[in-house]
Amino acid sequence: MLDGSDPFVCFRNVQKSYDGETLVVKNLNLEIESGEFVTMLGPSGSGKTTCLMMLAGFETATHGEIELGGKPINNIPPHKRGIGMVFQNYALFPHMTVAENLTFPLKVRGMSSGEIDEKVGRALDMVQMRFFADRKPAQLSGGQQQRIALARALVFEPELVLMDEPLGALDKQLREHMQYEIKHIHENLGVTVVYVTHDQSEALTMSNRIAVFDDGVIQQLADPVTLYEKPENAFVAQFIGENNTLAGTVTSLSGGVASVTLDSGDAVKALAINTDGKGSATQLSVRPERCVVTPKKKAGLSSLKGRIEELIYLGDHIRCRMTVAGNDEFIVKVPNTADQLGLQIGAEPYVGWQTDDCRALDVKDA
Amino acid sequence: MAQLPPYTTTGERVWHYSFRVICGLIFLFLILPVLIVLPLSFNVEPYFSFTPGMLAFDPEAYSLRWYKDIFRNGMAAPDAPLSLAWFADAWNNAQWMRAIRNSFFIGICAMLLSTALGTLAAIGLSRSEMPYRRLIMSILISPMIVPLVITAAGMFFFYSKIQLSQTYLGVIMAHAILGTPFVIITVTATLVGFDKSLVRAANSLGAGPIQTFFKIQMPLIIPGVISGGLFAFITSFDEVVAVLFLASPEQRTIPRQMWSGIREQISPTILAVATLLVLLSIILLTVIELLRRRSERLRGVTPS
Secondary structure (H helix, E strand, O other): OOOOOOOOEEEEEEEEEOOOOOEEEEEEEEEEOOOOEEEEEOOOOOOHHHHHHHHHOOOOOOEEEEEEOOEEOOOOOHHHOOEEEEOOOOOOOOOOOHHHHHHHHHHHOOOOHHHHHHHHHHHHHHOOOHHHOOOOHHHOOHHHHHHHHHHHHHHOOOOEEEEEOOOOOOOHHHHHHHHHHHHHHHHHHOOEEEEEEOOHHHHHHHOOEEEEEEOOEEEEEEOHHHHHHOOOOHHHHHHOOOOEEEEEEEEEEEOOEEEEEEOOOOEEEEEEOOOOOOOOEEEEEEOHHHOEEEOOOOOOOEEEEEEEEEEEEOOOEEEEEEEEOOEEEEEEEEEOOHHHOOOOOOOOOEEEEOHHHEEEEOOOOO | OOOOOOOOOHHHHHHHHHHHHHHHHHHHHHHHHHHHHHHHOOEOOOOOOOOHHHHOOOHHHEOOHHHHHHHHOOOOOOOOOOOHHHHHHHHHHOHHHHHHHHHHHHHHHHHHHHHHHHHHHHHHHOOOOOOOHHHHHHHHOHHHHOOHHHHHHHHHHHHHHOOOOOOHHHHHHHHHHHHHHHHHHHHHHHHHOOOOHHHHHHHHOOOOHHHHHHHHHHHHHHHHHHHHHHHHHHHHHOOOHHHHHHOOHHHOOHHHHHHHHHHHHOOOHHHHHHHHHHHHHHHHHHHHHHHHHHHHHHHHHOOO
8 A cells, every 4th residue: 555544454453252252362453554465373273364264254253343445344245355365275166177266256256258268367377377277176286276276366356365374285395386486476466465374484485574373362563584583572482483592580671681680590681672670580582593602701792601412413504402501402503614613512612692682571381 | 706815724714605605695685576576577477476488488488568568557448559649548548657657756846845955954954053953953864764654644644634635745745755864864975075165265256155055065065966866756756655645546656556556456567667666776876876976086186
C-alpha cells in the first residue's frame, strides 16, 4: 500500500477457542501490508494454523475482527473471500487433470474459455509445468503436485495467498529449491503471502517479516535479521537458531546494560532487553557464533572460564561443546582457521563475548 | 500351487490338503442350490427334478419352453404368429411380464429414493459437528437389523391408516426404507477416504457449497453412491415379505409371482425366471466390484 495508511490484512483482538474454555489464540493483533511475505512460525499447537484458517474463513473467530482490504470479513464465507490457498497435502482434485484443476477456479468465476486458456497457460509456465497439463495428479511427483497446487492458488490472481506448510512433505533438497521458487514468484507477482511453517530456516529464507507464535500469542514480529540478532524474549532466542543460555540475577541496571550475577557466582554484563529490573531472575542469551575461545582473558570482552567437553569437526567450523558457568550444553562455533586448531577435550580456555551480543531476557522454563 | 517347504511334517501336509477340501465343500454348500436351478430350468418336462434323459445329456430332454412360458402365461392369444401384436399382448397380459415390469418399476423408484436419502444422510453423518452421530446412524440402519416381518407388519398397519397400502407408492416407500441402510453404509465407507481438504480447496478457489458438492465431492464418492444404489435395487428386487403385506395383485413383483407360482401353479417357469435373476445378480455384482476398484484407485491418489 503506497500511502501506508490502512494495512491490507488486519487481525484485531482476535481470540479463538474450540471448546469454550482454553484459548488457542489469545488476543491476536497483526497487521500485514499489501505485497508483504509474512510467515507465522511456531511449534505445533501454537495457534499459527488456526490463525491462517480464520483468515481463510474455515474457522470462525470466537472474538475480535479480521479485516481484508479495509473491510471486516468475519461474516463472509470462504468462497467469497477471494483468497488463494496452498494446502499441506496440496489438495489437488484427483479426478481432474492438471489443466482442469487450474481451470476450476476460473470456470467458477464464469470466465470465457479463451481467457481461461490464456491464464492457465501462463500459470503453468510460471511453475514450468506446461507439459504436464493433461496428467492426473496421481501421475505427478510430490514436488510437481506442489507446483500445481501453487499455480492453482495463483491462477485466479488473488491479492492474498495463504500457504499452510506447503513444503512439509518434500525432501530437504527439493524443499530448499521450492523455497527460492516461491520467494521469486512472490517477488515477481507482488501478491501478499501469509505462510505458516514450523521450520525456522524456511521462515528466515523467504519472509519479509516473521511472526513467532507460542501458546497462542505472537512472541515477536520482526524481519528475519532483527529476529535472529535481537530476540526479545527467551522463547524467540531459543526457537530461532542456536542459542546458549546462562541463568542469573540482575544486580544493577544502568543505561540499558544490566550487571548480572550468574548462578555460578560469576559476574557479567548484558544488554537489558526483557528483565523485571534489579533483583529479578534473568536468562542470558548468547549466539554460538558470537563467542570466541581464547587461552587468556581478552580485554573488552566478558570472559568466563570454560571446559571443553566435546569437539565436532564440521569442515568450515568446529563445534565445541563446553561447560561454562555450570551449563554443560554451551556451544561455541569456532571458525576453522589455522590458529584455532589447538583445541583439546579437557582443556580449560576462556570463552568471551561482547556485551552487545549478550542479551538479558525473561526466564523461560525449558 | 506353491510347493510346500521341505520342512513340512506329515501332519502339516495332511492339513494343507484337507484345508483346501473343506474350503471347497463350503463353497459348494453355498453355491449348489443356485447351480441346481440352472439346468432344471431347461427341463422339457413340467417337473422340478432331473429326468433320466437330462442325466444322460439327451438334447431331447432339454428345452426353452419355460422361458417361453414367461411370456406366454396369461396371454390372450399365445399361439398367434410372432408379430408386434404378439409382443404387445405379452407385454400387457402375461403375468410374468407384468411382474417383471412391476419389479423394475418399483425397484428403480425405490433405488432412486433410497440413493438420494442415503447419500444425504451419509454426508451429514460424516461431518464432525453432527451431534449424536452414532445414535442416528444406528436408527437409520435399523431396517437391516429389525426382522423384516416386523417392519413389514408395522408398515402394513401404518400405511393402511394413510391409504398407502395396496398402492405403488406404498410399496416403493417400503422398499426405499429397506434399501436406504445399504446406501448409507456404502457411501459412509467411501467418505472415510474422502479428503476433506478438497472441499476447503474448492471453497478457497471460489466454489460455493452447491458447486463444491456436485463438482468435487459427488464425482469422488459416486462409486459408493452407485454401488449403494445397486444394493438398494437388489434389495427391492428380491423382497417378498413387504410385498406380501402391502401389495395388491396389481403391484405383484417377480418374487411375489414366484411365491404364487410355487403355491398355485407349480410350473418350472419359476426356475427359468430364477435363472434370469441369477444372471442379473451376477452382472450387478460385477458392476459393484468394478466400481469398488475404481474408487480405490481414485482414493489411492489422495495423499493423506
